[in-house]
Amino acid sequence: MERPFQSTDFDVQNWREQIKSGVTFTLLNGQQLIVRSIQQHDIGPAYLIEKASFKDAWPKIAFQLEVDDPQYRISLVGYIGDRLVTYILCYHIIDEMHINNIAVANEFRQQGIASTIFWLLTEIGNYCGVHVSHLEVRRSNLAAIALYEKCGYRVVGSRKKYYESDNEDALTMSRYHT
Numbered sequence: 001m002e003r004p005f006q007s008t009d010f011d012v013q014n015w016r017e018q019i020k021s022g023v024t025f026t027l028l029n030g031q032q033l034i035v036r037s038i039q040q041h042d043i044g045p046a047y048l049i050e051k052a053s054f055k056d057a058w059p060k061i062a063f064q065l066e067v068d069d070p071q072y073r074i075s076l077v078g079y080i081g082d083r084l085v086t087y088i089l090c091y092h093i094i095d096e097m098h099i100n101n102i103a104v105a106n107e108f109r110q111q112g113i114a115s116t117i118f119w120l121l122t123e124i125g126n127y128c129g130v131h132v133s134h135l136e137v138r139r140s141n142l143a144a145i146a147l148y149e150k151c152g153y154r155v156v157g158s159r160k161k162y163y164e165s166d167n168e169d170a171l172t173m174s175r176y177h178t
C-alpha cells in the first residue's frame with residue numbers, strides 16, 4: 001500500500017512497544033498524528049466520535065472491553081495535538097485480522113488519517129504473518145467502501161439485513177496480505 005503520509009518513526013520490528021509509547025506520522029498536510037493503543041482516558045472522547053458517526057452507535061461498554069481485555073485486540077487511537085481524532089478497533093487471532101470499527105472526527109476527515117491507520121495495521125499484519133483481514137460495511141457507506149478499496153480490500157460477499165436498526169445489508173470485504 002502506498003504511504004498516505006510524509007514520514008513516520010514506525011519500526012515494525014518493535015511494533016508492540018511502539019504502539020504503547022506512540023507512533024508519529026507527519027501527514028501530507030504537515031500535521032502530526034500520534035497513534036497509540038487505546039487507554040482508559042481515551043474512552044470518553046472516542047465514544048463522542050462514535051456517537052456522532054453512527055446512527056446505531058456501539059455502547060460505551062464495547063470501548064471499555066478494548067481496554068480491559070486487550071488479548072487478541074489491536075485497538076488504536078490517533079491524536080493531533082491534545083485532540084483524539086480517530087480510533088480503530090481490531091482483532092488479531094493467529095493469521096487473521098478483523099476490523100470491527102473505525103471512525104475519524106468529522107472535521108479531520110479526508111486528510112489521510114484513516115488510510116494512515118490502515119497502513120500501520122497492514123504493516124503489523126504483514127510482520128505477524130496475517131494471511132487475511134476482514135471487515136463489514138454498510139452497503140450505502142460509499143466513503144468507507146472507497147477507503148477500504150484504496151487500502152486493498154475487495155468485496156467478497158454480503159450479509160442480508162445485518163444492521164438491526166434499519167435492516168440494511170452489510171458488504172463483507174477482505175484483504176489478502178502478501
Ligand SMILES: CC(C)(COP(=O)(O)OP(=O)(O)OC[C@H]1O[C@@H](n2cnc3c(N)ncnc32)[C@H](O)[C@@H]1OP(=O)(O)O)[C@@H](O)C(=O)NCCC(=O)NCCS
Nearest residue numbers: 053102103104109110111112113114115137143144146147
Ligand atoms: C470512512 C472514514 C473512516 C474515512 O476516514 P478519512 O480519514 O476521512 O479517510 P482518508 O482521508 O484516509 O481517505 C482515504 C480514502 O477514502 C475515500 N474517502 C474518504 N472519505 C470519502 C468521502 N467522503 N467520499 C468518497 N470517498 C471518500 C477516498 O478514496 C480516500 O482516498 P483519496 O483521499 O485518495 O480520495 C470517515 O469518513 C468516517 O469516520 N466516517 C464515519 C464512520 C464510518 O463510516 N466508519 C466506517 C464504518 S464501516
